[in-house]
Amino acid sequence: MKVLVAVKRVVDYNVKVRPKSDGSDVDLANVKMSINPFCEIAVEEAVRLAEKGIATEVVAVSVGTKQCQEQLRTALALGADRAILVETDESLEPLAIAKCLKAVCDEESPDLILMGKQAIDGDNNQTGQMLSALLGCSQATFASELSVDDGKAVVIREVDGGLQTLELSLPAIVTSDLRLNEPRYASLPNIMKAKRKPLDVKTPDDLGVAIAPRVTLLGVELPAERQAGIKVEDVAMLVDKLKNEAKVI
Amino acid sequence: MSILVIAEHDNSSLKPATLNSVTAAQAIGGDIDILVIGSDCQGAAEQAAQVAGISKVLVADNAAYGHQLAENVAPLIAEVGAAYSHLLATATTTAKNILPRAAALLDVQAISEISAVVSADTFKRPIYAGNVIATVQSTDAIKVLTVRGTAFDAAPADGGSAAIEAVASAHNAGKSEFKGEEVAKSDRPELTAAKIVVSGGRGMGNGDNFSMIYSIADKLGAGVGASRAAVDAGFVPNDMQVGQTGKIVAPDLYVAVGISGAIQHLAGMKDSKVIVAINKDEEAPIFSVADYGLVADLFTALPELDTAL
Numbered sequence: 001m002k003v004l005v006a007v008k009r010v011v012d013y014n015v016k017v018r019p020k021s022d023g024s025d026v027d028l029a030n031v032k033m034s035i036n037p038f039c040e041i042a043v044e045e046a047v048r049l050a051e052k053g054i055a056t057e058v059v060a061v062s063v064g065t066k067q068c069q070e071q072l073r074t075a076l077a078l079g080a081d082r083a084i085l086v087e088t089d090e091s092l093e094p095l096a097i098a099k100c101l102k103a104v105c106d107e108e109s110p111d112l113i114l115m116g117k118q119a120i121d122g123d124n125n126q127t128g129q130m131l132s133a134l135l136g137c138s139q140a141t142f143a144s145e146l147s148v149d150d151g152k153a154v155v156i157r158e159v160d161g162g163l164q165t166l167e168l169s170l171p172a173i174v175t176s177d178l179r180l181n182e183p184r185y186a187s188l189p190n191i192m193k194a195k196r197k198p199l200d201v202k203t204p205d206d207l208g209v210a211i212a213p214r215v216t217l218l219g220v221e222l223p224a225e226r227q228a229g230i231k232v233e234d235v236a237m238l239v240d241k242l243k244n245e246a247k248v249i
Numbered sequence: 250m251s252i253l254v255i256a257e258h259d260n261s262s263l264k265p266a267t268l269n270s271v272t273a274a275q276a277i278g279g280d281i282d283i284l285v286i287g288s289d290c291q292g293a294a295e296q297a298a299q300v301a302g303i304s305k306v307l308v309a310d311n312a313a314y315g316h317q318l319a320e321n322v323a324p325l326i327a328e329v330g331a332a333y334s335h336l337l338a339t340a341t342t343t344a345k346n347i348l349p350r351a352a353a354l355l356d357v358q359a360i361s362e363i364s365a366v367v368s369a370d371t372f373k374r375p376i377y378a379g380n381v382i383a384t385v386q387s388t389d390a391i392k393v394l395t396v397r398g399t400a401f402d403a404a405p406a407d408g409g410s411a412a413i414e415a416v417a418s419a420h421n422a423g424k425s426e427f428k429g430e431e432v433a434k435s436d437r438p439e440l441t442a443a444k445i446v447v448s449g450g451r452g453m454g455n456g457d458n459f460s461m462i463y464s465i466a467d468k469l470g471a472g473v474g475a476s477r478a479a480v481d482a483g484f485v486p487n488d489m490q491v492g493q494t495g496k497i498v499a500p501d502l503y504v505a506v507g508i509s510g511a512i513q514h515l516a517g518m519k520d521s522k523v524i525v526a527i528n529k530d531e532e533a534p535i536f537s538v539a540d541y542g543l544v545a546d547l548f549t550a551l552p553e554l555d556t557a558l
Binding site for chain 2: 011016017018019026093094095096098118120121122123124125126127129130131132133134136137138139140141142144154157158159160161162163164165166167168169172177178179213214215216217218219220221222223226228229230231232234235236238239241242246248249
């Protein structure tokens with residue numbers, strides 16, 4: 001079974017981003033970039049399927065600038081077999097990314113596509129669902145458990161009320177939630193080995209995909225700051241303040 | 250402008266989350282219809298018809314829609330939604346699962362979790378875990394939007410008398426199957442609808458100690474939440490997680506107990522009206538957003554609080 005796993009290059013989760021001084025966009029100059037944490041979980045799940053002998057090949061795919069090769073090398077170091085970069089300098093929206101991934105899927109015909117449930121930059125939570133629509137295949141978002149057997153994927157999903165179990169016929173798209181697994185660290189020998197694994201580069205034009213943006217970013221701003229309040233001495237004072245000052249209990 | 254709100258419901262009744270989208274729809278302005286997709290969902294449809302300010306309620310009642318499977322529901326939304334200028338749903342896990350799929354079928358770039366309506370095509374939304382607010386303008390003919398529930402008040406659930414129309418169209422992709430669910434049963438109010446929320450973090454130490462939180466919550470009529478650390482440590486189930494990747498809440502009172510206040514968690518509760526933090530570490534970041542901070546060991550503070558209430 002062939003598994004395709006999508007990875008996105010994003011601002012590292014430890015970085016607190018700020019708007020540019022003119023408020024046109026967030027300031028990403030000289031900021032540390034990493035693989036999106038949810039994508040890392042998806043890569044880990046793909047590699048575990050390979051280690052169990054269920055996946056025969058794991059292909060990592062990214063859509064973005066030339067620098068995305070760094071994140072693809074990370075995926076290769078974690079255990080993916082080869083990588084594909086759809087290279088473009090254009091700013092990309094989920095629908096455009098889904099269309100590029102659709103074109104790659106048409107060429108690669110994977111049985112299972114693993115992705116993160118959302119990227120921590122745009123917080124869109126859309127690309128997996130959109131790719132699934134374009135491919136006309138089944139989907140399970142917010143996965144916390146995945147098993148694949150006999151041409152079917154059984155997925156436990158984290159939903160608002162608790163947990164939901166779905167059975168999907170393959171090919172299927174599964175997007176990872178936080179608790180799907182805990183990703184491993186790449187070992188130094190594997191990082192060295194990853195440098196020699198194949199990495200193909202294509203462009204949206206090669207794939208015949210139009211990626212023009214549909215949404216215009218008019219500006220960004222900081223959210224309203226919350227002021228710190230007061231420290232109370234003890235529980236009695238806290239209860240008094242809540243009853244008589246804030247009047248919330 | 251004609252706006253279609255996709256109802257959040259459990260077939261028998263309409264969920265309050267729907268009412269936040271109705272308010273967002275009113276901010277856009279225009280005729281507002283509600284689409285109820287389900288199986289034996291007449292009860293939900295009748296409640297939707299009572300919502301103030303609704304022109305009509307469309308009901309697609311089919312066994313294939315019973316569990317809101319995206320493969321079946323999204324094509325129906327795309328089909329019915331093609332006649333509207335805006336499609337809206339409150340950003341629950343159900344809507345987040347379905348709406349982007351419907352948007353792709355319509356060849357529309359959806360806009361997720363809007364927190365304000367600037368104009369009919371321009372919206373504000375949080376990005377980077379709520380650290381930045383973006384203003385975005387859609388150029389698509391149909392706007393497909395999910396709505397952050399805490400950013401819009403609930404519209405009145407009654408006072409309306411909209412006509413109910415059936416939608417005959419049935420989509421059954423046959424690609425996925427519902428196998429079961431584990432729904433947390435609780436008499437406490439739902440987290441996202443509760444007026445008061447009491448949450449515990451890693452400082453609680455273990456799941457059993459959450460009984461102290463439950464006891465206080467019950468005295469206050471509060472919902473109970475948790476930080477990601479407490480969920481990851483296995484103290485409580487995932488559906489209690491408050492934060493950017495869990496539930497977003499904005500109650501009148503939020504009490505954070507033994508929660509340090511990671512950005513991830515703050516993103517899920519910082520719009521609460523009054524925030525109380527109880528933590529033994531006076532340097533904990535949670536105190537920087539708390540209206541009332543109590544530096545104390547929670548194992549002494551919680552029993553005292555319980556007695557005082």
